Amino acid sequence: MQEFDLVIIGGGPAGLGAAVAASEQGIKNILILERENKLGGILNQCIHNGFGLQLFKEELTGPEYAQRFIKMIESKEIRYKTNTMVIDLNRDKLLTAVSKADGIFTIQAKAIILAMGCRERPRGALNIPGTRCSGIFTAGTAQKFVNIKGMMPGKNIVILGSGDIGLIMARRMTLEGAHVNAVVELMPYSAGLTRNIVQCLDDYDIPLMLSHTVTNIVGKDRLEGVFIAPVDENRKPILEMEKFIPCDTLLLSVGLLPENELSKKASVKLSPLTSGAEVDEGRETNIDGIFACGNVLHVHDLVDHVTEESYIAGKAAAKFLKGLRKRSYVIDVIASEGIRYAVPKYINPVNIEKDLELSFRVKDICKDHYVSVYFDNARVTHHKKKILTPGEMQTVKITSEMLSTHSHCRAISIRVEKE
Amino acid sequence: MYDVAIIGAGISGMSIARELSKYDLKVCVLEKEVDIAMGTTKANSAIVHAGFDAKPDSLKGMLNAAANRLFDQLSKELDFHFRRNGSLVLCFDKKDIEHLEFLRQQGIQNGVPNLLILDKAAVKEMEPNLSEDVVAALYAPTGGIVCPYEMAIGMAENAYENGVEFYFENKVLDIKKSDDGYRIITDKNTYISKVVINAAGVHSDEINNLVSSNKLNIIPRRGEYCVFDKEVGSYIDKTIFQLPTKLGKGVLVTPTVDGNLLIGPNAVDIDDKDDLSTTKSGLDEILNKASLSIKKMPSHAIIASFTGLRARTEADDFIIGEVPDAKGFINVAGIESPGLSSAPCIAMMVKDIVVEILAPQEKANFNPVRKGIPHFSEMSNEDRQSLIAQNPAYGQIVCRCETVSEGEILSAIHRPLGATTLDGIKRRTRAGSGRCQSGFCMTRVLDILSSELEIKRTEVTKFGGESRLLVGKNKEDV
Incomplete structure (x- = not known):
């Protein structure tokens, strides 16, 4: 050993x-x-x-x-x-x-x-119905084929999910000679960075279909096409509006x-x-x-x-x-109203030399909202943000002064507030 | 000229091939697909039923419980995964307990040992994650779980080692009677054989109808399933059935012998024997029905869903026997559930018919043992170390989710009847069947297939035919 x-x-x-x-x-x-x-x-x-x-x-x-x-x-x-x-x-x-x-x-x-x-996440995680033909890849697998192996997994593409890898692959496949029909996104907003939407989709006229999803996968041996449909506010597909897109490849960025x-x-x-x-x-x-x-x-x-x-x-x-x-007195970090998660989960103030950043993601898109940090019930910071999206990780700074001012604090919570 | 030609390389055909390889017979297998176990055998509940379900006077009733007893020895001889985990039929209404008793009595008549009716407390003690609505259950300790394609591949490899010949991608187009037997015309070749065994699964009606005026009609019955991540694989231990209710036949929840959780199937009669699609309604149905059995459905952990087709006939029983108007033509048709469980006895029954017709000698040198691919993930570190010392390829992990090594993939390709496709590798080694569903290992497995089979990367397929994974090099169409 x-x-x-x-x-x-x-x-x-x-x-x-x-x-x-x-x-x-x-x-x-x-x-x-x-x-x-x-x-x-x-x-x-x-x-x-x-x-x-x-x-x-x-x-x-x-x-x-x-x-x-x-x-x-x-x-x-x-x-x-x-x-x-x-x-x-x-x-x-x-x-x-x-x-x-x-x-x-x-x-x-x-x-x-x-x-x-x-x-x-693979196809199974979404449980998309249809056949189990070839031509369905995660965007990262396709990226490896194209960028490392120099091989094309397909030429006529639909991308499900607008995470960053999906957006990047829309551009990549286009540059390598494939036709990308659309990027289909279940949510009413993209999970990717704004710069990637602009540089990877808009610049290449690739449509981003928000509030849509793939409802069925068709093809016996190789993929022949996918059905897509808009979704209602509960993210359920509106099947009356389903339409077929012929394609040989479905990339998943979900x-x-x-x-x-x-x-x-x-x-x-x-x-x-x-x-x-x-x-x-x-x-x-x-x-x-x-x-x-x-x-x-x-x-x-x-x-x-x-x-x-x-x-x-x-x-x-x-x-x-x-x-x-040292691991002694611990303050909890709580993802409160409007916050999906925050990292780290705990703070040992004794280890903080200067400042500390908390990373977090919001649950939904919010415009002109405030991000507030509470030490127990006391609001300590309060900053207006033009736009907050789940696709872009945010940070807030916790200074050692704040920690010493609130030296008996049990929990720090981050909240999204209207005012 | 063959003594016996078996049409179909599913679990029935492979069990028969292995059984016949004990005799001095020239046997061939004709399969339209690229590999073994490509039809119903690859997509079913993977259950070895105890044998209480079928009527005692039916072939299903007679063969299932008897075949169940053979699985311990077979799984040792052929090195496939089998576990006698036991099964429970859940009853949700006190009024239905008498139906459990009916099943128990039927099981006793079929020769199923040690059937017990358990009250709620005993059931819950056995399986704490079952629904609170359970009032009683029929416990069958002999119920088991098996990997059906591994079993079929094990049978096939052993048959091959004992002299059976295999012809893949040979789709039977016509069969003509001749003086000395049958001329079987495929899309590749013509094979002449004294005896023909029709083990063509959902297509067995078409094969029968080529030679017999006694027409068969197989109605493919779709069954959909969901497979769950191994993280919830031990949520329950037994195979959990539901008593049929007025809402219809229930669905099962079971661990798989590989350690996943499996739910399904529903039952929808369809027209197209090639339609292996899953449907939204079907997947919803099995999730809803399976939720009745367990406390909490771990839907977040689904990693794959699939459809299998059962070869259903109006007879509602297996059709096994020599066709009266076509001597030497033996049907093994309508092999729906419990076909996998009954396969070893189906094979013996067919063997008896063949022996009756051809009166062959038993081979003196039949070798019943087949050694499977060593599975790195199941070994002790000492065994791993010595295997890597012999062949360093076993030290290179290719599939990280299922911990499958390069050595296993090479073995899957180079052993008898080796894998030629991505799915062939998956079924032999489990590479790609884990939680990422081949996202990480696909590129590497594809490279290995390409270099070992000496084919272009664009020629590697998922499961044969036109299921290619790559369409060309970058920028060809720019």
Whole structure:
């Protein structure tokens, strides 16, 4: 059995950022375990630009963004293993992994950062009726075929779901010579970033059909077409208005799910709201010394935010390893009226050096509403927002002054208010 | 010239092929699809019924309970997954308890052992997640769950090892009587055989009607199912049936032998034998009906839904036997539920007919054992380590949801009657059958199929025919 101070499960942007941050804090004995054949995670197939605007003030492609971190990993001589799958993890931070090169091996870690990312919801999660022909792919699978393999999964496309990957793939498939009939979205608003709607759909005249869904899938061997219909206010399809769109490919961009199978094995407590771990301000889970960051914790819109979060987890893990983290008096963070979820779930004020950001998503689109932060019943911040959409993650700042002013506070709640 | 030609590579045909491979016979299997178990065998409840459902004087009644007893040995010999988890028929109304007793008596006549009627307390103790509305249940400890395609593939591989020949993508177009038997004309070739066994599933009427004036009519009966994530796979342990009520026949809730939860089926007679579509109304129906059995339907955890077609005939029983106006032509038709459960005894019954006609010698060197693909996910770490030492490909995980290694996928391709399609890989290894439904592993499995079979990536299909996954290279149409 090998021993490491810090093992990071996942070599995507979250794992890489966490490794860099922990290393900068002086942690030497770090190992990153990556199941794919190279570091970088999903960034490797995201060849479009727009990454790094916040962090580097530059427009990078996904592989370029990843490469910046891979270079840091190499220069800091942080160890990593690719083609390595962690198959077991327990609450004592003992993990079992497997690879061609090493066979089955176990590692005892002093701290662990979970950075396994997320997966796409498949067709079954929506239970769309119809046949089980070929030609139905998640948008991410199609992206891998096109951007990594150079192969087209189809030429006449309908995309269900307007998450960012769906929008990006609408443009990508068009540029590679396919015809994209429409992007169909169940909700009355897109789940994707506004800039992606403009740059990926509007610029290519691809219609976005809001409040519509796919009601049936037709095709014996290969997909022959889909039925789509508008939905009523309860999101039930209005079948009288169903129409058929001939196509050979249906791409699904209908949501991402954090991949927490290993977290469960380690008895990490998960939030029903995010499907990720419940964490404190350092992204430490209920299990001492097990941290989580990136899309395994909650699904992010921008990789820049993933990196910021991974720095928090990496630094906190370093503190933990040095015996400097404290878990004592805890303030709950509550997603109150109009808020779907907030991260972190808990704050240990004693660990806050300066400021702290809370990330959250609203439940519905709201225009000209206020985002308020309450310390117990006292409203402490109150900011007007022109528009809030569930597709764009928001943050609010909690300063150390606020925490010291409300030093006996039990709960901080975030609310959306009309006035 | 063959002694026996079996039409159809489903569970009936494969059980018969294996049974006949014990004899000195030249046997071939003709299958229109690209693989074994592509029809009803791939899409059903995956249940080994205890055998109390059918009337004692029916073939179903006679064969089911007897075949049930053979599954322990068969699953060991052929290395397929089978678990005797037991079944419960739930009763929701005190007035219906007498119907449970009727089923129990019928089961006793059919030879089903240890049937018990349990009161609510005993049922709830056995299955705490059942609905509070349950008043009693019939418990059949011999009920089981099985992986039907794995079983059919196991039978097929074993038959092949014992000399049976297989011809896939051979659709039977016509059968003509000749002096020495039958000329079977497919879209690829002509096969001559003394004896023909019609195990063509929902198409067995068409095959029968090519040779007999005693016409059959199969009415495909659609049954829809939902499969749930393994995270809820142990929500219940037994196979849960419902007593038929005035609202119709109930649907079942069961764990699968692979660890998922399965609900279904409904029953809708349709016209098109190729229509494997699911419907909104059908999926709603099974979800609603299954909700009666359990406390809480974990709808959030559905990962797939599918349709299977039962080969229903007006006879309401299996049709097994030599056709009177076509000597040497044996029907195995109308094999609906409990066809999977009865398959081992159906095979023996057909074997007896063949032995009667051809009087073959038993083989001295019949090998009853088939070793399946090693499943990484089910092994101890010690066994994994030694397997990887022999072949490092078992250390490369390809399907992360079901922890399937590259070694398993290579074995699935290169073993006898190996996989040639994505679905073929899925049914042999479970790669792609997990919670992401092949989102992550599809690209890798496709590459492996392409390189191992030495075909272009655009030629790899999901399940044969025109079910290609890729249509070309980037920018071909720009």
